[in-house]
Amino acid sequence: MAKVLLISVLLVFMSWCGTHGNEGAFSFHMDDVIRIVEDLERLKPELEILDAVELLRSAGHYDSAYLRLLLGDGMRGDHKPAPSELSQDQTHFISSLLNHKVSGAREEGVVLTPDGTSVAVAPLLIGIEAGLKRKRIALEKVDVLYAASLAKHLALSFVGHHRRQNSERLGPDGCWDDVKTPRVFTLMGDPSPVTDALINGELDGVILGDQLSKEGKKPPVLSTLLKRYYQYGAEEAAGSSPGLQSRFRRRNFAALVSMPVLQKQTVKSFILYRELSSLLPLKDIEGIVREGLQDFQKRYLDCPPVIPRCMWGAQQYRGTPTNLTLPLSFLFIHHTYQPAQPCQSFSQCAADMRSMQRFHQEDRGWDDIGYSFVAGSDGYLYEGRGWEWQGAHTRGHNSKGYGVSFIGDFTSVLPDASALALVRDSFTKCAVQGARLVPSFTVHGHRQVVNTSSPGDALYSEITTWKQFKDVQAPGRKPFELEKQNKSAFSFHMDDVIRIVEDLERLNPELEILDAVELLRSAGHYDSAYLRHLLGDGTRSDRKPAPSELSQDQTHFISSLLNHKVSGAREGGVVLTPDGTSVAVAPLLVGIEAGLKRKMLALESVDVLYAASLAKHLALSFVGHHRRQNSERLGPDGCWDDVKTPRVFTLMGDPSPATDALINGALDGVILGDQLSKEGKPPVLSALLKRYYQYRVEAAVGSSPGLQSRFRRRNFAALVSMPVLQEQTVKSLILYQELSSLPPLKDIGGIVREGLQDFQQRFLDCPPVIPRCMWGAQPYRGTPTNLTLPLSFLYIHHTHQPAQPCTSFSQCAADMRSMQSFHQEDRGWHDIGYSFVAGSDGYLYEGRGWQWQGAHTRGHNSKGYGVSFIGDFTSVLPDASTLALVRDSFTKCAVQGARLVPSFTVHGHRQVVKGTSCPGDALYSDVMTWKHFKEVRAPERTPF
Structure with a gap:
């Protein structure tokens, strides 16, 4: 048996070494750290998190008398790494990771994480180990969680700076040679013993260690903990505590420990280290630490984390930058408008930064990206022209203030709360403390000093509440006036549907979801005897749209959306959604309305949720195909002329009355309607649509698990059986025939049965493509x-x-x-x-x-x-x-x-x-x- 196990182990590592045959095959990315941990966990399924951390520390020879005093011998005897567990190359790689050092401008022992920041691995692992041992190793002098890494390193750096052994007390940050396969990390200034990467690793270690020390349940394995914290994917994120993510390390650490506590732990850790190292006592250690921690708090807790130019792949400034004369008096707030979608990951935000720089340099002819800084929705600011260089963001005012832009179009929606706080609170506090903004600085929206709609109506409304905001209007512009739009100003994207709904909700704060749907149906003249029979008159008399609620252009646009039709190869009444699929708006809204009225309008013959839209459309298409009025029973899909500003949707085959977009809208209407029929008080319409069509992570979190448009086929299949749908489709057709005075049709059951077989294969069994x-x-x-x-x-x-x-x-x-x-x-x-x-x-x-x-x-x-x-x-x-x-x-x-x-x-x-x-x-x-x-x-x- 042992021989078989040994052969299995060797085969796995022969296979593994085919792509990772030597240290050079490893890149210094968190990916590779996690891969090694997963290999260990796969080979030793019983390997608990503490075993894994101790094993890595032992393999990397990361030990000292100080650590042994705090954490014990660091390795249980039965878990020392055997050759079958770690190859020589893996051991070499781990040793290089745990041996943190700075040689000239090069920093070693650090890795790049998916959020674009770099962390030292040794203090990260030490923090996790200290947290796991915190309860069992309770020392009188110090808290092992802080003393094992962060407090000691801070103290030694502060003392070294005091003795002029290191010119810098803290920092700096650095940049990788390649973000895809990082191998060399170069510092961007004179180094201190505690670089930004070391601090990041220590903060992460303390945060995770504290969490582990408080959890009652068995902790996850090490690879899972790291993937959750560094946000490798939605499933990992779902398993982590809310906000317990690397991108929020500064906020989380600030909430975890007060400066007096950290000062006390730093002083005690230094005294303990000095005693063990036989160093001479130092006068006024408390004053040295106090002064150092003031610098630490400003740099790492008060200031926002910034991704430097070299990390997002900036091209060089063209020419010679003009330096700003600091401090400045103004902060000008912008939105990018394009890219329109907020970016929520380092990879996407970095790509957006490169795209904007290319547009500004190539199309606009500017020397560089125009903004001073740019705020992503990933927890980070991105350096544009930065603190020192004059920007090109606010014509006539570039020398007077910083221009900070939020990535996204914030005409109708706001950036998420953390992105707003990053600029409103952290950026401004940091700028004043660093003498880059005067304490009495003024905040203006871009539109106040230049004739533009930036930073968008919603964001502008938000910044008017900021403490330093001052009201001033650009000539000829009223900031709060809703811009008059014509039909061509609207694109057929779900964005524009939601914007109109949000305008209505903003003008009518009491507008409930049913009011909004009925108002849109009334404005779009989407009505029939069949719908009135099922849903009532379709609008309450006191909710009919007034001119102040819907402009003529908006009404025209809504009417075009609710008038679903196919003319030749062109399909109208459909919109593109963020998931890349297209939906007909009419059946979507009717499904929502039917769900809200399902309990109050319980008809004997049919279920209004199915009959109002999906069942009727399927029945008419099946009958049309049976009578050879339409050659196709269902479909087809189509394509937009432009996915950014979609205006024309062209079908990719002979049309049926029930196109893919119509079916998508009907499925979404049934799914959302069913959900609403079972809930208590529903959300407003704009929130419902944003959640379902997944406009951003916060919206997604508010929705039911899996209740997203990308899972419409799976969700519909779980909601209704084919026999039920067949019954509802037949009954809906009979009702429609009666109300339309059409002659009865023979074998309606057979026609529907055959059609639904096609429907099931095409829309439920097959994957969406x-x-x-x-x-x-x-x-x-x-x-x-x-x-x-x-x-x-x-x-x-x-x-x-x-x-x-x-x-x-x-x-x-x-x-x-x-x-x-x-x-x-x-x-x-x-x-x-x-x-x-x-x-x-x-x-x-x-x-x-x-x-x-x-x-x-x-x-x-x-x-x-x-x-x-x-x-x-x-x-x-x-x-x-x-x-x-x-x-x-x-x-x-x-x-x-x-x-x-x-x-x-x-x-x-x-x-x-x-x-x-x-x-x-x-x-x-x-x-x-x-x-x-x-x-x-x-x-x-x-x-x-």
């Missing part, structure tokens, strides 16, 4: 080779690069364009190689699709489909819903559509092509459990 035209695909180069269907194989891949799973339409679409560009330009292929690609946003993305032969599995491209998961799944798995999208939905759809034979075989890429680790060890291990997986080995490779 984002077509090529929606993610911005370039044309196929040459003439595609058509596949001979059905195929016999499904080959599973991971992209490896992009390494991070994409969780939004915008990011997944960008990844698809990036991969297609790489395949066409660098590889010289005709197109993106994969047949389909799975994002972690709930959707498949069409590559070469069902008909065209791909370039995914050398020697096997004509035999099967190649489906790739976006991300590097060497050590982690795609989330459960993404796996199910391919394993269950895609395969079921392919077999039902005669694209795969029922006896098809699943292979991992590595099984049939030698020399590749694709689809990654973790994903391949999961694929091996799939029903249609068959074992076969590529020549010269032992997969596991």
Whole structure:
């Protein structure tokens, strides 16, 4: 048995070392730290978090008399690392991580985290260990959580500065040579013993250690703790405490410990360290620490965290910057408008910064990005021209103040609370303390001094409440006047629907959700005898829209949205949503209204929730197809002319009365209506739509788990059975015939039954697919080779690069364009190689699709489909819903559509092509459990 275990261990590490054969194969990213920890946990399933931390400390030879006094010997005898647990290269890598040092301008022992900041690994692990041991090792002199790392390091740096051994008391920050594969971290100034990265690691260690010391339940394993804290994905975030994330480390530490307590612990830690090290006593240690902690508080607690230019990939300033004369008297607040969506991750915010700099330099002809600083919704400020250089943000006022912009369009919505506080509280306090703003500085919105709508109505309204705001108007502009818009000013995006609703809610604070829906229906003249029979007259007399509530242009726009129609290949009455799908607005609103009225309008013949929209539309389309009035029973999908400002939606095939967009709107209406029929007091309409269509993380948190548009198919399938839907569809058609005086139809049950079989296969069994035209695909180069269907194989891949799973339409679409560009330009292929690609946003993305032969599995491209998961799944798995999208939905759809034979075989890429680790060890291990997986080995490779 022991021999079998040893062979298994060696095989795993032979496989692992195929991609990580030496220290050079490691990058200094938190990814690689977590991968090593996961390898240990996989080999030793019983490895608890304390065992893992002690094992890493022992492997890295990170020990001292001081640490032994505080934490014990640091290693239980039965958990010392054996060769089978850590390879020589892994041990070498861990040792380099735990040996924090500064050599010249280079800092070692630090790693880059997903939020764009850098942390020293040693104090992070020490903090976790101290927290786990805090209760069992209660020393009289010190609290081990602070003394083991933070307090001691601060004291030694303060003393060194006092003795002039180090010119700087704290800092600096630094930059990596490459954020994708970071290897060299270079400091941006004269170093102190406690750099920003060391402080970050210590703060994280204290925060996590404190949390672990207070938890009653068994703590998670180390890899899970790190993934949750450093926010590797939505599932990890969901498991963490609210706000317990690295991006909030400064706020969380400030809430955790007071300065008097930290001062006391720092003094005591230094005295203890001095006694153990036989150092001479030092006069006025308390004064030295007090002065040092004042600097610490200003730098790390009062000031906001800033991502420097070198970390977001800034191009050089063109020319010679003009230095500001400090302190300044003004702060000018902006919004970017474009990018319109707030960025919530370092990767997206950095991309937005590069995009804006490119626009400002290339299109505007400016020397650099115009803003002084930019606020993301990820917890960080991003350095633009910074504290010293004059910006190009507020014409005629650039020398007088800083220009700070929030990434996003804040005409109708506000930045999240933490982003507002970052600028309103932290930035301003830091600027005054650092003598960059005068204490009596003034806050202005951009629109107050320049004729513009920036920073957007909603954000401008917010800043008028800020303490330093002063009212002044730009000539010829009334800041609070709602701008008159014409139809062309609206795009057919859910954004604009929500903006109109928010305008109504702002003008009518008492406007409840039912009032809003009825008002929109009335304004759009969306009514019929059928709807009146089901829902009543559709509007309460005292809620009819007045001119002050809806302008003529808004009414015209709403009318166009509620008048769903297909003219030739063009579909009207639909909007693009943030998840990349399109929905018809009329059935969405009718479903919400029906849900709100479901209890008060209980009809004997039908359920108003289904009858008001979905069931009727399905029935009429099925009947039309039966009578050959429409050649297609359902569908098709379509594409927008522009995903940023969508105006024209073109169908991709012969239309039926029930297009994909109409079905999407009807499904969303039923799902939301059902939810509302079961809830107590519902939210206002704008909040409901933002939550469901996932406009930002805070909105998502407020929604029911999984109640998101990206899961509409799954949620609808769980909500209603086919027999119930069949019954409601038949009854709805009969009711419609009676109200419309149409002649009865023979075999209506059979017509509906056959139609619903098509509906189930198309909209419930098959996965939702984002077509090529929606993610911005370039044309196929040459003439595609058509596949001979059905195929016999499904080959599973991971992209490896992009390494991070994409969780939004915008990011997944960008990844698809990036991969297609790489395949066409660098590889010289005709197109993106994969047949389909799975994002972690709930959707498949069409590559070469069902008909065209791909370039995914050398020697096997004509035999099967190649489906790739976006991300590097060497050590982690795609989330459960993404796996199910391919394993269950895609395969079921392919077999039902005669694209795969029922006896098809699943292979991992590595099984049939030698020399590749694709689809990654973790994903391949999961694929091996799939029903249609068959074992076969590529020549010269032992997969596991």
